[in-house]
Amino acid sequence: MSITVKFFASLRETVGKDEAILDPARAQTAQQAWEAATDGREMPANTLIAVNMEYAGADAAVTDGDEVAFFPPVTGGGGDVLR
Amino acid sequence: MSITVKFFASLRETVGKDEAILDPARAQTAQQAWEAATDGREMPANTLIAVNMEYAGADAAVTDGDEVAFFPPVTGGGGDVLR
Amino acid sequence: MSIKLLGEAFDPWRELQRHQAGNPQLAGKYGATSVFVGTMRDFNDGADVERMVLEHYPAMTQKHLQAIATEARSRWEILDTLIIHRFGEIHPNDAIVLLAVWSAHRRASFPACRYLIEELKSRAPFWKQEISGEDARWVTHNTPG
């Protein structure tokens, strides 16, 4: 019985962990999952959220068995300047 | 001292030759070169003309040493239906 | 429709050869193939970035690339698509992404190929980190074009 929280890229380094396992009682929304997994840290403004691999808002519902991911803006692909 | 006249693709078959060499005195325009090279045949409506490898109109000047070409609409490339 | 995530360098042209050879049912059906390859450039503005590390969110990446390809097929008449994206350590001149679209006509293959790269860059969960010696710096945003 748990919610899996994942952090990627610079956000993983900011929060100092790549994953947290939460008791589902601790979070009914993605925002609450963030807070429970980061000990109440403020979420950076440009954070992207995915619930079960789909983009979602901070108020998206989360429930037992869900995977909630937090990450910075994506920078994949090629064919552009990097700086 | 001559003007070279060339015919391509279906037009080559229509006029029954791929090349004619003209006395420059016989043609001052591409139109006149066509007439001299085809014994006065009428030029099909969609005929394209090139003088020295550049597209030109029927009234384009031609002179000694020039190469005048007559051909139907172009159909090169790929990636389309042929019929 | 084929999607590959690769942890090692690949030759995009060999992958295209292989894909066509492995899909003989396509032969004679397509008149148009549009391909885009995104490649890591040198950093010639004085910075000595030696390589990049490309992190991704594997399950979500796979799912989103699939969704993007499916969306392209619903918008244009496409016979097949191939998407290959690198992750891990990447060096200058390495291909990062390969996108290919096979269709009967170029009026489908061109916009579909462009659509794939724009969607991929805005939605697929990849993150680039530039490495210079001991120094690692996250790339914070993609440029639009």
Place this chain on the structure above:
Amino acid sequence: MSIKLLGEAFDPWRELQRHQAGNPQLAGKYGATSVFVGTMRDFNDGADVERMVLEHYPAMTQKHLQAIATEARSRWEILDTLIIHRFGEIHPNDAIVLLAVWSAHRRASFPACRYLIEELKSRAPFWKQEISGEDARWVTHNTPG
């Protein structure tokens, strides 16, 4: 900038490999490669066309492909272009034309590649003839897309 007119079948992907291998000065400079390959399709509307013969006007073809490539370079920031066009006898699934553009950014490579094929199809002096047994029929016009 390379332009080839070929009388025999070619593998577009091998040509791209070869072109990049032969131009090591490009390595690390391009971030974007856009490619278009036009291929002969089967004739599946009941007609039994077995092959085509593609006639051209060699000196003018070379000159016009050169002009089209030069025009593309003046419109977009392009590092290199490769144009290969077949002539002579062509069979289903043969590549007819290959167009490739290397540039720093995809905002240049995509429109330049599209420009090359549209200009080539409207200006380059090639003529297709379909062959069915003893029967030869000139293709009278290209479709727009």
